[in-house]
Amino acid sequence: SAVISQKPSRDICQRGTSLTIQCQVDSQVTMMFWYRQQPGQSLTLIATANQGSEATYESGFVIDKFPISRPNLTFSTLTVSNMSPEDSSIYLCSVVQERIQYFGAGTRLSVL
Amino acid sequence: LAKTTQPISMDSYEGQEVNITCSHNNIATNDYITWYQQFPSQGPRFIIQGYKTKVTNEVASLFIPADRKSSTLSLPRVSLSDTAVYYCLVGDDRFQKLVFGTGTRLLVSP
Structure with a gap:
């Protein structure tokens, strides 16, 4: 099974600033996903990031707000740009290995 | 895109068997x-x-x-540590457009 490390685990940010979340996987994977989870809610897919191609964003999420990098098969970043309190949430990285999704512990973001 | 429906919550006691059913009426052949x-x-x-x-x-x-329009997760003899949210997810090998449903919040009591 894949082991995923996310950094930071939590952060408190001021509105208007940006935060970059890092996702490191212990093995090479083709597909990586970024999710958002509001407290007490289910997971919402933000985008799919495959190495060597542009990220594919879901409806309601745009690249200018959530730019994603995928420089290699073990690493990805998600940036939450120009933050507002509405961006306060948990952000999770996920990878697929042999038809199973593995998730990081998440980054808990609070925007003041 | 297969949408899933699960009960919002379930309650159980330690040692009981818990069955959580998920409905996925439009599941595709490759899912x-x-x-x-x-x-x-x-x-x-x-x-x-x-x-x-x-x-x-x-x-x-x-x-x-x-x-295949539904599935049931069975947890035998649950313990307090099984208190969690359980999600049913339907998707194919391409993992496109994965959608998590509401999940089922299971509470196990002594």
Whole structure:
């Protein structure tokens, strides 16, 4: 099974600033996903990031707000740009290995 | 895109068997059914996956009827540590447009 490390685990940010979340996987994977989870809610897919191609964003999420990098098969970043309190949430990285999704512990973001 | 429907919450007691059913009426031929468990402040964790009939591992069983329009996760003899949210997810090998449903919040009491 894949082991995923996310950094930071939590952060408190001021509105208007940006935060970059890092996702490191212990093995090479083709597909990586970024999710958002509001407290007490289910997971919402933000985008799919495959190495060597542009990220594919879901409806309601745009690249200018959530730019994603995928420089290699073990690493990805998600940036939450120009933050507002509405961006306060948990952000999770996920990878697929042999038809199973593995998730990081998440980054808990609070925007003041 | 297969949408899933699960009960919002379930209550049980320690030592009981818990069955959580997920409805996925428009499941496609190539779709698999996967269940995840999520504890507070953690990412979801894989429990079990199946395509048809019955699958069993060391923690759970998954029952899938012939029409595959639903599936049932069975947790034998639950303990307090099984209190969590359980998600049913339907998707194919391409993992496109994965959609998590509301999940089922299971509360196990002494």
